[in-house]
Amino acid sequence: MKIALKNLTVSYQRHPAVHHASGEFALGDATAIFGPNGAGKSTLLKAMMGALKPDAGSVELSGLAVRDIAYLPQQSEIDRSLPVSVTDLVATGLWHESGAFGRMGRTGLARVAHALEQVGLTGFAARPISALSSGQFQRVLFARILVQDARLILLDEPFNAVDAKTTFDLLELVRQWKEEGRTVIAVLHDYEQVRAYFPYTLLMGREVIAWGTTETVLTDANLRRAVDRTASWHDKAPVCHTDEEAA
Numbered sequence: 001m002k003i004a005l006k007n008l009t010v011s012y013q014r015h016p017a018v019h020h021a022s023g024e025f026a027l028g029d030a031t032a033i034f035g036p037n038g039a040g041k042s043t044l045l046k047a048m049m050g051a052l053k054p055d056a057g058s059v060e061l062s063g064l065a066v067r068d069i070a071y072l073p074q075q076s077e078i079d080r081s082l083p084v085s086v087t088d089l090v091a092t093g094l095w096h097e098s099g100a101f102g103r104m105g106r107t108g109l110a111r112v113a114h115a116l117e118q119v120g121l122t123g124f125a126a127r128p129i130s131a132l133s134s135g136q137f138q139r140v141l142f143a144r145i146l147v148q149d150a151r152l153i154l155l156d157e158p159f160n161a162v163d164a165k166t167t168f169d170l171l172e173l174v175r176q177w178k179e180e181g182r183t184v185i186a187v188l189h190d191y192e193q194v195r196a197y198f199p200y201t202l203l204m205g206r207e208v209i210a211w212g213t214t215e216t217v218l219t220d221a222n223l224r225r226a227v228d229r230t231a232s233w234h235d236k237a238p239v240c241h242t243d244e245e246a247a
């Protein structure tokens with residue numbers, strides 16, 4: 001198995017948001033993607049799960065099938081007005097086993113119930129998702145990841161608008177996933193969370209500013225460079241002429 005970026009450039013209207021990123025993620029461990037607003041962190045995650053097509057370069061996910069990848073978008077990107085229950089939503093994590101419109105058997109129901117128990121939401125199974133608080137909804141999304149049983153877990157700002165207790169409980173799940181040998185890659189803004197739970201960090205500033213162990217990456221000098229690089233890349237940055245075009 002290998003999870004790597006190879007000279008990856010991802011653009012919006014050909015203006016690069018992630019520029020020539022290369023490197024390899026630590027397998028069976030947790031890596032934080034860190035950097036200022038607009039540094040290209042979400043764009044990178046979306047490219048990794050295949051929602052955005054690279055302009056150049058590639059994401060190498062060898063040894064992983066689509067079903068092995070779980071992706072949690074930012075809460076602001078999820079429509080919570082859908083008339084579905086907590087159980088319905090968590091059960092969508094089983095789609096690769098039951099099919100998109102397949103019936104969930106007794107085992108599936110038991111797995112959903114167990115996942116809800118693990119995230120502290122026993123008793124919430126029948127609630128509509130529209131009636132949950134932000135923190136409860138985030139617990140439901142983590143339960144969905146639990147039933148999906150993915151080997152690669154991509155999380156985009158999973159603790160935004162989530163209280164301290166919920167954040168702590170969900171970070172403990174990240175710790176559990178690491179112990180189970182899963183690879184976790186999360187966009188985070190909280191320095192302390194990164195230092196406590198994420199042994200590796202990829203620091204972005206539209207480009208890779210630094211990538212390695214968290215203590216070597218999160219230095220004042222690197223953080224300053226990430227801010228400077230991001231600020232100098234405004235949205236009218238020149239169209240990226242890729243290496244292929246130049247050749």
Ligand SMILES: Nc1ncnc2c1ncn2[C@@H]1O[C@H](COP(=O)(O)OP(=O)(O)OP(=O)(O)O)[C@@H](O)[C@H]1O
Pocket residue numbers: 012013017035036037038039040041042043044235
């Ligand atoms: N759908 C889009 N269309 C055009 N430009 C976009 C789009 N999404 C992001 N961008 C631009 O790409 C750049 C990187 O955005 P991205 O969301 O990846 O950054 P980020 O590091 O995740 O930021 P934040 O911490 O604020 O979430 C930003 O300058 C943004 O303006």
